[in-house]
Amino acid sequence: xxxxxxxxxxxxxxxxxxxxxxxxxxxxxxxxxxxxxxxxxxxxxxxxxxxxxxxxxxxxxxxxxxxxxxxxxxxxxxxxxxxxxxxxxxxxxxxxxxxxxxxxxxxxxxxxxxxxxxxxxxxxxxxxxxxxxxxxxxxxxxxxxxxxxxxxxxxxxxxxxxxxxxxxxxxxxxxxxxxxxxxxxxxxxxxxxxxxxxxxxxxxxxxxxxxxxxxxxxxxxxxxxxxxxxxxxxxxxxxxxxxxxxxxxxxxxxxxxxxxxxxxxxxxxxxxxxxxxxxxxxxxxxxxxxxxxxxxxxxxxxxxxxxxxxxxxxxxxxxxxxxxxxxxxxxxxxxxxxxxxxxxxxxxxxxxxxxxxxxxxxxxxxxxxxxxxxxxxxxxxxxxxxxxxxxxxxxxxxxxxxxxxxxxxxxxxxxxxxxxxxxxxxxxxxxxxxxxxxxxxxxxxxxxxxxxxxxxxxxxxxxxxxxx
Numbered sequence: 001x002x003x004x005x006x007x008x009x010x011x012x013x014x015x016x017x018x019x020x021x022x023x024x025x026x027x028x029x030x031x032x033x034x035x036x037x038x039x040x041x042x043x044x045x046x047x048x049x050x051x052x053x054x055x056x057x058x059x060x061x062x063x064x065x066x067x068x069x070x071x072x073x074x075x076x077x078x079x080x081x082x083x084x085x086x087x088x089x090x091x092x093x094x095x096x097x098x099x100x101x102x103x104x105x106x107x108x109x110x111x112x113x114x115x116x117x118x119x120x121x122x123x124x125x126x127x128x129x130x131x132x133x134x135x136x137x138x139x140x141x142x143x144x145x146x147x148x149x150x151x152x153x154x155x156x157x158x159x160x161x162x163x164x165x166x167x168x169x170x171x172x173x174x175x176x177x178x179x180x181x182x183x184x185x186x187x188x189x190x191x192x193x194x195x196x197x198x199x200x201x202x203x204x205x206x207x208x209x210x211x212x213x214x215x216x217x218x219x220x221x222x223x224x225x226x227x228x229x230x231x232x233x234x235x236x237x238x239x240x241x242x243x244x245x246x247x248x249x250x251x252x253x254x255x256x257x258x259x260x261x262x263x264x265x266x267x268x269x270x271x272x273x274x275x276x277x278x279x280x281x282x283x284x285x286x287x288x289x290x291x292x293x294x295x296x297x298x299x300x301x302x303x304x305x306x307x308x309x310x311x312x313x314x315x316x317x318x319x320x321x322x323x324x325x326x327x328x329x330x331x332x333x334x335x336x337x338x339x340x341x342x343x344x345x346x347x348x349x350x351x352x353x354x355x356x357x358x359x360x361x362x363x364x365x366x367x368x369x370x371x372x373x374x375x376x377x378x379x380x381x382x383x384x385x386x387x388x389x390x391x392x393x394x395x396x397x398x399x400x401x402x403x404x405x406x407x408x409x410x411x412x413x414x415x416x417x418x419x420x421x422x423x424x425x426x427x428x429x430x431x432x433x434x435x436x437x438x439x440x441x442x443x444x445x446x447x448x449x450x451x452x453x454x455x456x457x458x459x460x461x462x463x464x465x466x467x468x
Contacts, residue, residue, distance in 0.1 A: 001054035001098055002254035003169055008054050009100040011162065015052060016066045018158035022123030023114065024064040025141070027134050031058050042215055047346040048127055048159060050255055055095045061110055062101075067122065070102040074110050114141045125152035127159065130353050156354050163351055164343065164359075165385035171435060171444070173256035174345065174387055178433060178445030180212045180250035181258035185449045188222070188246045189456070190463045192264045198222045198233035201246070209250040217249035217257035217348040226263060226427030227395040229338060240267045243274060243426050249348055257348040259389055261431035262449055268460040270453055277394050278428050278453045280312040284392035285430045285451065288340060292382060292390070292434060292441040299365055299379035302340040305392050306332045313394075318422070321413045331413035333372025334404055335396070341389035342377035344433055349377065350387075386436040387444065393429030396422040 001008070015024065028049040031040040045056045053062040053073060060075040073096035078089055096104040105113075114124055124142060128151040129135045135146040142149060166174065184205040191201050202222040209216045223231030224238065226245035238244060244266055249259035263278065265271075270278060284305045291301045306327045313319040313335065319326060326332060343350035343359055351359045360378040361367050368374055378388055401423060403409075405416045430451050433444045450459040 001056075002173070003054065005098065005100045007167075007169065008052065011052050012064055012071050012101075013069075014162060015158055016064055016069065018161065019064075019066050019125055019152075019154055021066050022125050022152075023117040024062075024066065024125045024152075024155060025110070025114065025138070026052060026062040026064070026127070027129075027137060028053070028055070028060040028062070029058060029131065030133055032131070044215070045255065047255065047351075048163075050346060051159075051163060053101070054099045056255075057089065057095070059107065060092070060095075061107065063110070063113060072096070072113075073099070073101045073104045074107050075104070076107050111141065123152070125155040127151055127155060128354060151354075156358050160351055160354060160358050163345060165383060166345060166387050166435075167385075170256065170345065171387070173252055173254050174258065174433065174435075175444050175446065177213065177217070177250045177252045177256050177258035178260075179447070180209060180252070181248070181260045182445055182447050182449055183212065184208045184248055184250060185246060185260055185262050186459070186463065188244070188248070189262070189264050189450075189460050190467065192238065192244050192266055192268075192460065193464065194240045194267055195237050197235050197237050198224065198244075199235055201244075202233035202248075205246070205248055209248075213250050213252045214255065215251050217251040217259060221245065221247035221261075224266070224426065226393075226429065227397045227425070228427075229395075238266045241271065242266045243428065245427060245429060247429065247431065251348075255346050257344060257346065258433055258445070259344055259348050259431065260433065260449055261391055261393075261429045262451060262456070263428040263430065264456055264460065268464060269457060273422075273425070274428075275453050276316060277425070280309060281392050281394055281428045281430050282452055283312070284309055285390055285432070288390040288392065289434065289441060289443070292388070292436060293439060294382055294384050294436060297365055297379060297381050298340065298360075298388065299376065302373075302376055302379070303327060305340055306336065309336060309392070309394065317418045318415055319413055320415055326410070326413040329410050329413060330370045330372055331410035333370075334400060334410070334414060334419075335394045336392065337372045337375065337395070337397070337400070338391075338393070339373070339376025339378065341391050341431075344387045344389055352377070382436045382441075384436055384438055388434060388436070389431055390434050391429055391431030393427060395427035395429075396425040397427075398423045 029046045063072045075092040092104040139146040202220045222233040224242045225231045245263045247261040310323045310332045362380045365379045434441045450456050
């Protein structure tokens with residue numbers, strides 16, 4: 001556990017109050033085999049279990065009894081065979097005491113606890129499972145098919161309400177992840193020279209994440225094809241004059257995340273065309289920082305960014321017509337097919353497994369089906385304590401350009417002849433993690449990764465000269 005005992009006690013008390021009645025079952029994760037049972041991926045605990053029970057061991061289940069105001073930690077103590085291979089670990093009873101639960105039980109007791117609650121007509125609350133072993137566990141407990149498990153809406157709503165607003169201790173952990181992220185991204189800039197491969201850079205920054213924290217917070221995107229949203233690293237060597245997009249983050253040992261993106265010129269200098277597009281993205285990034293504050297819908301911040309982007313692309317001759325009409329029609333989505341940002345915390349897309357429509361939206365603000373806007377993960381009104389990403393981008397996706405041109409999509413707003421000249425451009429994205437404060441927002445991380453074109457060029461010049 002990483003926070004004081006009272007933190008976990010108060011979280012569970014609040015959860016029981018919000019759910020009201022019934023039995024809440026929160027399974028932790030088990031080891032996940034990579035290619036055979038004894039060769040597992042690095043263990044990652046379930047974030048909701050961590051939030052309420054704080055223990056980072058496999059094979060545990062937390063149970064909260066809303067009607068009787070008690071909590072149990074269930075799990076089996078390891079035997080001598082495990083001790084030989086993995087060393088002595090705390091007993092389940094000791095782990096229960098550490099987080100202020102009322103007691104511990106063997107894992108087998110879970111079946112009886114749930115059966116008794118069901119027999120008494122009490123509601124069993126579970127969250128949407130995402131691993132097959134947990135689906136099977138819950139299916140057996142609930143007497144249903146693994147694909148027909150009904151998650152509890154009131155439990156989802158309660159968890160989203162609690163985890164959305166970050167406490168000061170959580171913010172400190174995210175800041176620590178951002179500090180690791182700074183080291184990762186500046187290292188990527190250092191190695192952004194012709195001849196190095198995408199995989200080399202991805203491996204280097206992944207090693208930094210593992211060395212300073214736990215793991216990368218998601219599979220690193222390291223690519224010279226920035227127009228591919230999830231361009232994972234290849235063995236292709238970097239080429240002078242190309243752009244390298246690096247979208248990567250770290251996860252601390254307490255499992256809080258960072259998520260930043262920078263786009264750097266291979267060799268250290270932007271071309272005029274690259275700089276023009278990069279400046280638009282940087283200005284959109286800054287506009288979002290100006291607009292984001294409590295009470296403002298992030299959907300509206302996203303649309304403000306789209307208007308600025310459209311105006312600036314019109315100035316370059318890539319778009320035309322009335323800006324408001326173009327944005328309403330979604331013409332800008334040819335260049336920005338994703339949303340401005342998402343919630344972030346223990347999950348890099350925080351709580352997305354609970355259902356994005358519950359995390360990023362509410363009764364007032366509903367998801368859109370329009371291309372581009374449909375990929376906005378966070379649209380609802382911001383609150384003090386939210387941590388969200390600010391990640392505008394401009395991309396030139398040849399297949400999408402060809403399709404829209406062929407079908408005449410938004411042709412009244414798009415200058416396809418001019419756009420053709422950018423089809424080998426790639427893409428640019430700039431992303432930072434921001435905390436919503438009492439009257440605005442601020443970027444998280446003590447040091448900000450350079451993102452303005454002139455700053456990027458100067459920073460790369462200095463660090464690459466150090467290595468010369």
